[in-house]
Amino acid sequence: MSLEKISSNKVFEGELNKYKFKSSVLGDLDTQFNLFIPVNAKRGPVPVLVYLSGLTCTEDNAAQKGSFLGPAAKEGIAILFPDTSPRGAGVEGETDSWDFGVGAGFYVDATNPKYAKHYNMLTHVTVELPKVITEAGLPIDFSRQSIFGHSMGGHGALTIYLNSIRKGTKQYRSCSAFAPITNPTNCPWGQKAFSGYLQGGLEEAKEQYDATELISKLGGKSVHILVDYGTGDNFYQQGQLLPENFLKAARDSGYDEVQVRVRSQDGYDHSYYFMSTFGADHIHFHANFLKA
């Protein structure tokens, strides 16, 4: 599991490094990730924000287009950008769709035997990457970790965070999302993904992979969540994101605006332009908890 550094770019006085390693969790396939390390990491390990990308993306898109690195450098926080799926598994049909298979791992551990060897992005993100990065001696302090993401990655961030709250692991201090898929068992993207990856289909998904279901089951445990979506987002308009469902479930469970803030942003769409607009806000939100 040794890391190979593929490239390094100096940016905002820190560095953005791309690494490669053979992932046992993804069935011994090579996987890549980007890691932004701010300059203050030279004085000791820094907190880290995990960013989960959306459908079709790799570890590169948000590093290049998200406008996150400047605000993260200012706050002295690292950002980890994983890939969105295993690559090269060779599972039949895995490259046929843009919303399932390669580039579309949905941050689950697959239970359908067809996908179970390789499609384990949940454990890859939550266990393997922190372990590999720590063992490599990189100056990242995973005891100060938060998580955010976009679209499918917003789904990943919310479900990973809510499960950690439910289980009391305290692995993540806060969670935010741009245009997340918040109720995937009720939208076409989620239904397709879960029917494919999970032996138990939607019923299995409701247990741990649906943010709207999960927030209803927390029994009032403290959370720190920020969500932004745009009213001009075509996927929102098509009912893929369903943030109103998530908001209603949160309010019904007694969470107020301090704990679960869902902002409707007038006229913004699903693009990186939308994310770049509110990126600094999200970094600042997480810094409150990561640097507390």
Place this chain on the structure above:
Amino acid sequence: MSLEKISSNKVFEGELNKYKFKSSVLGDLDTQFNLFIPVNAKRGPVPVLVYLSGLTCTEDNAAQKGSFLGPAAKEGIAILFPDTSPRGAGVEGETDSWDFGVGAGFYVDATNPKYAKHYNMLTHVTVELPKVITEAGLPIDFSRQSIFGHSMGGHGALTIYLNSIRKGTKQYRSCSAFAPITNPTNCPWGQKAFSGYLQGGLEEAKEQYDATELISKLGGKSVHILVDYGTGDNFYQQGQLLPENFLKAARDSGYDEVQVRVRSQDGYDHSYYFMSTFGADHIHFHANFLKA
């Protein structure tokens, strides 16, 4: 010459619009550009910063990766992103190289008959785009205009600016560049481009397309120039950029650090990560003059 709006993304409260039109200057070919219009343009025309991109780029790269839009929104300044060459001219060999022809117009008006009908990015940027945009009634005030760019586009920005100073047109108030090609008649990229586009080759280029030559001939006329380059830039190390030549010519002509500031940035490379780091600096530099 009517403009067709191809797409629009809300960003930082303003909008990034992509337009298409048939360019007579480029030999009646369709061309595209992006225009960031800040929200304050609703109250009246705003100043504009023209951004010229580098080799292989289109109107999209810097709009997506430059981190310019946030700072420009804050200052209330529009940014115009032209393409880097005509597209679809069908000139024999124009797509054979990444550093000549398509994606590599070098912001000249070609005099070699083979290229003269289409390769006229100089007039496209300085005359045609302001005219088309103004005639379309867009809220851009081209009497408050500055120019910047990257690499080949830094060459374009510097030469266009210095020629406007030399001729006394006052078309641009200030100029900046990231990792510009500053002495192209002395580097392989420039020598290849000028030998192809210009009937008079390098001698013709020295007259109007070489920033180091041009700054020597201004006779002390006032200029406002900011240049950043990275010491980790492989093209700098290979002698394609030659910022020391430009700096020496500027100092020899009596320009001090207030008028011509050339900053060597330790360890930065040629990428958009480098640009995004100093983008806000450049926007702020131009705002001093555009809003004066």
